[in-house]
Amino acid sequence: MSLSKRITDMQESPIRKLVPYAQAAKASGKHVYHLNIGQPDIETPASFMESIRNYDEKVLAYSLSQGMPELISSIIDYYKKYNMFYDQDEVLITNGGSEALLFTIIAVADAGDEILVPEPFYTNYNGFSSAVDVKVSPITCKAEEGFHLPNKKILEESINPRTKAILLSNPGNPTGVVYTKEEIEMLAELAKEYNLFIIADEVYREFVYDGLNYTSFGNIDGIQDRVVIIDSVSKRYSACGARIGSITSKNKELMKQILKLCQGRLCVPTLEQIGSVELYKTSENYFNLVNEEYQKRRDIVYKGLNDISGVLCKKPTGAFYVVAKLPVDDAEKFVIWMLKDFDVDGGTVMLAPAEGFYATPGLGKDEARIAYILNENDLKSSMNILKLALESYPNRTR
Amino acid sequence: MSLSKRITDMQESPIRKLVPYAQAAKASGKHVYHLNIGQPDIETPASFMESIRNYDEKVLAYSLSQGMPELISSIIDYYKKYNMFYDQDEVLITNGGSEALLFTIIAVADAGDEILVPEPFYTNYNGFSSAVDVKVSPITCKAEEGFHLPNKKILEESINPRTKAILLSNPGNPTGVVYTKEEIEMLAELAKEYNLFIIADEVYREFVYDGLNYTSFGNIDGIQDRVVIIDSVSKRYSACGARIGSITSKNKELMKQILKLCQGRLCVPTLEQIGSVELYKTSENYFNLVNEEYQKRRDIVYKGLNDISGVLCKKPTGAFYVVAKLPVDDAEKFVIWMLKDFDVDGGTVMLAPAEGFYATPGLGKDEARIAYILNENDLKSSMNILKLALESYPNRTR
Numbered sequence: 001m002s003l004s005k006r007i008t009d010m011q012e013s014p015i016r017k018l019v020p021y022a023q024a025a026k027a028s029g030k031h032v033y034h035l036n037i038g039q040p041d042i043e044t045p046a047s048f049m050e051s052i053r054n055y056d057e058k059v060l061a062y063s064l065s066q067g068m069p070e071l072i073s074s075i076i077d078y079y080k081k082y083n084m085f086y087d088q089d090e091v092l093i094t095n096g097g098s099e100a101l102l103f104t105i106i107a108v109a110d111a112g113d114e115i116l117v118p119e120p121f122y123t124n125y126n127g128f129s130s131a132v133d134v135k136v137s138p139i140t141c142k143a144e145e146g147f148h149l150p151n152k153k154i155l156e157e158s159i160n161p162r163t164k165a166i167l168l169s170n171p172g173n174p175t176g177v178v179y180t181k182e183e184i185e186m187l188a189e190l191a192k193e194y195n196l197f198i199i200a201d202e203v204y205r206e207f208v209y210d211g212l213n214y215t216s217f218g219n220i221d222g223i224q225d226r227v228v229i230i231d232s233v234s235k236r237y238s239a240c241g242a243r244i245g246s247i248t249s250k251n252k253e254l255m256k257q258i259l260k261l262c263q264g265r266l267c268v269p270t271l272e273q274i275g276s277v278e279l280y281k282t283s284e285n286y287f288n289l290v291n292e293e294y295q296k297r298r299d300i301v302y303k304g305l306n307d308i309s310g311v312l313c314k315k316p317t318g319a320f321y322v323v324a325k326l327p328v329d330d331a332e333k334f335v336i337w338m339l340k341d342f343d344v345d346g347g348t349v350m351l352a353p354a355e356g357f358y359a360t361p362g363l364g365k366d367e368a369r370i371a372y373i374l375n376e377n378d379l380k381s382s383m384n385i386l387k388l389a390l391e392s393y394p395n396r397t398r
Numbered sequence: 399m400s401l402s403k404r405i406t407d408m409q410e411s412p413i414r415k416l417v418p419y420a421q422a423a424k425a426s427g428k429h430v431y432h433l434n435i436g437q438p439d440i441e442t443p444a445s446f447m448e449s450i451r452n453y454d455e456k457v458l459a460y461s462l463s464q465g466m467p468e469l470i471s472s473i474i475d476y477y478k479k480y481n482m483f484y485d486q487d488e489v490l491i492t493n494g495g496s497e498a499l500l501f502t503i504i505a506v507a508d509a510g511d512e513i514l515v516p517e518p519f520y521t522n523y524n525g526f527s528s529a530v531d532v533k534v535s536p537i538t539c540k541a542e543e544g545f546h547l548p549n550k551k552i553l554e555e556s557i558n559p560r561t562k563a564i565l566l567s568n569p570g571n572p573t574g575v576v577y578t579k580e581e582i583e584m585l586a587e588l589a590k591e592y593n594l595f596i597i598a599d600e601v602y603r604e605f606v607y608d609g610l611n612y613t614s615f616g617n618i619d620g621i622q623d624r625v626v627i628i629d630s631v632s633k634r635y636s637a638c639g640a641r642i643g644s645i646t647s648k649n650k651e652l653m654k655q656i657l658k659l660c661q662g663r664l665c666v667p668t669l670e671q672i673g674s675v676e677l678y679k680t681s682e683n684y685f686n687l688v689n690e691e692y693q694k695r696r697d698i699v700y701k702g703l704n705d706i707s708g709v710l711c712k713k714p715t716g717a718f719y720v721v722a723k724l725p726v727d728d729a730e731k732f733v734i735w736m737l738k739d740f741d742v743d744g745g746t747v748m749l750a751p752a753e754g755f756y757a758t759p760g761l762g763k764d765e766a767r768i769a770y771i772l773n774e775n776d777l778k779s780s781m782n783i784l785k786l787a788l789e790s791y792p793n794r795t796r
Contacts, residue, residue, distance in 0.1 A: 005568045007505040015660040044458045053451045060639040098663035110402040111509040127662040215719035241458040241668035263411040264525040265496035
């Protein structure tokens with residue numbers, strides 16, 4: 001018997017495949033600063049566990065396939081603060097943003113269809129798409145331009161009759177880019193002209209720095225029947241292990257069809273939904289505090305990177321990532337070298353090589369994603385180690 | 399923009415689509431005995447919530463994509479009691495048995511491939527398959543034969559070069575059939591001869607009555623590289639809302655490939671895994687008590703059905719379902735009629751029409767699935783209502 005081509009062709013997680021090197025480094029006594037993963041260190045609001053501890057039903061039964069009505073209401077109230085107004089049947093609860101993405105891709109694209117995605121992109125966009133035979137058609141964005149979008153004409157060149165949707169994260173993972181209002185409006189125009197869905201992954205909505213304005217696709221008039229918002233509690237409330245996401249859209253036919261997939265998997269865990277009802281009620285002050293912290297960290301990383309000669313990095317303004325161009329032959333080889341052959345006083349740094357975030361072969365080979373999810377001191381140490389590592393790396397290119 | 403053909407073609411849940419009629423019946427003051435869904439009323443072992451209440455990490459972080467090592471160990475220990483022996487990398491934790499099925503189907507079949515499934519089958523086999531463009535090729539089993547398998551020659555006629563796997567539940571949902579050792583061995587032979595995977599949905603493994611022997615595909619020598627066991631805590635420990643399932647196989651290449659899908663969705667909820675570690679340690683006495691209860695219920699339903707003239711029902715020996723042939727023109731119409739136009743002292747019964755459990759058009763139209771998940775008194779009342787309903791139904795056929 002043979003395995004399917006779609007599974008064997010599926011890209012291995014570029015983030016996870018270096019884990020064995022990190023484990024070996026730790027086993028040898030090194031301290032590894034993990035800047036490679038998006039696991040925040042911020043405390044999960046206590047209301048999450050409190051509400052779960054109070055659960056006392058004798059039978060842990062199935063909940064509704066669309067999600068608990070209380071959680072949907074809580075999310076609707078949350079959106080209202082951003083002038084986004086949804087009905088109860090316009091929100092579906094999912095197993096994390098991951099399932100939200102997978103179900104939406106299945107619903108808008110058949111096998112052989114294409115989805116436009118600005119690259120570098122969140123690597124699982126490609127993983128999920130290829131698992132269900134949908135092709136990611138990349139729109140290349142450049143480090144030199146802070147990963148902002150190319151102009152409309154270039155985007156149009158990638159559209160063909162099989163193109164069904166534009167999928168993007170904003171604020172961006174892995175780049176930290178926050179698209180301008182003009183960029184969002186340009187994509188909205190494109191979607192209208194070419195009759196596309198917009199799958200807007202806005203799980204980092206609150207992580208915007210420097211007092212910048214943020215434009216959600218949920219705020220653009222005239223396209224709401226073609227907009228699907230992907231959301232999640234994971235980063236927003238530092239509750240990655242809860243796996244509660246959602247699909248929101250005013251396209252009721254789309255929602256009715258996706259509900260069939262939700263019914264197929266019966267329901268999302270009851271307890272995590274109960275906890276998430278409370279998360280979505282968290283006061284806005286929480287975001288202010290968290291943002292202040294991340295902005296400080298962003299500043300340390302941005303300054304640290306720009307203090308290293310040969311590194312290219314435009315200031316990222318959102319999420320908690322940045323993609324930097326490094327003066328190395330191959331970022332993956334460099335990361336492995338840091339884990340295996342380098343340390344400063346027993347410490348080393350792990351980054352995520354960026355090549356896996358691109359669909360175009362060869363791009364991103366000298367780039368890496370840095371997640372600033374450690375405290376200020378650890379980030380300063382990490383930047384120092386990175387600087388010294390780049391000075392010693394035998395395959396430095398400039 | 400248009401929705402995908404695969405989503406619009408996907409079958410709506412035949413169980414859930416009648417829910418509005420039940421809601422209307424309740425709104426009109428009727429009591430509805432729900433024999434249509436597989437939600438047990440048995441209490442979830444208290445150890446589940448106890449262990450979760452003790453969780454006190456400040457950050458609810460991602461867990462490992464393959465699942466928590468403690469949970470995998472707990473499942474490995476559970477299997478040992480059935481003489482099934484697995485290594486740590488031969489078990490993957492999933493979001494319920496549902497995700498286990500979806501991932502396995504993607505991994506063994508490409509778009510256009512086929513999977514053999516005895517019908518009537520758990521309806522989501524068809525839903526998940528069609529969502530990822532895999533065709534269910536049905537093997538018809540008959541009420542008159544207690545839904546046991548046809549002979550090998552008939553099975554062979556359904557196999558072609560695109561057939562990749564045999565998928566079946568044992569004990570069976572919706573039929574309650576427990577396949578004999580000879581049937582299991584016949585399927586094993588078939589899998590070897592035609593080079594197929596066997597996807598064995600054994601989530602009802604413990605629900606076997608009358609002291610019958612149960613044969614797991616995990617106990618058949620010489621085929622372990624082609625067997626994938628699907629399991630779940632939902633029915634086993636009456637924890638449907640936990641959504642913890644698993645994929646188990648000694649085919650390490652298959653497991654390595656499915657791990658990529660697991661990595662794509664990052665992880666399964668942390669808390670539900672912590673609770674499930676304890677569930678899998680539940681003493682065997684729990685199963686004895688639960689089984690005794692279900693066997694009593696099975697007896698009430700079986701006797702009740704056979705006391706109604708015109709009803710055909712062979713004795714089911716497993717799970718907590720039975721599919722009965724009713725003397726009606728159309729079981730769906732009959733169920734709607736019971737909800738809308740019939741009651742006995744204000745009570746009525748809801749069954750699951752069986753047509754949706756078949757892939758062959760037209761089959762199962764006069765059949766319904768009954769889940770015996772209510773207490774003895776309620777089941778007796780339900781059987782009495784059903785008997786009177788069949789006596790009054792205007793479109794009775796025999």
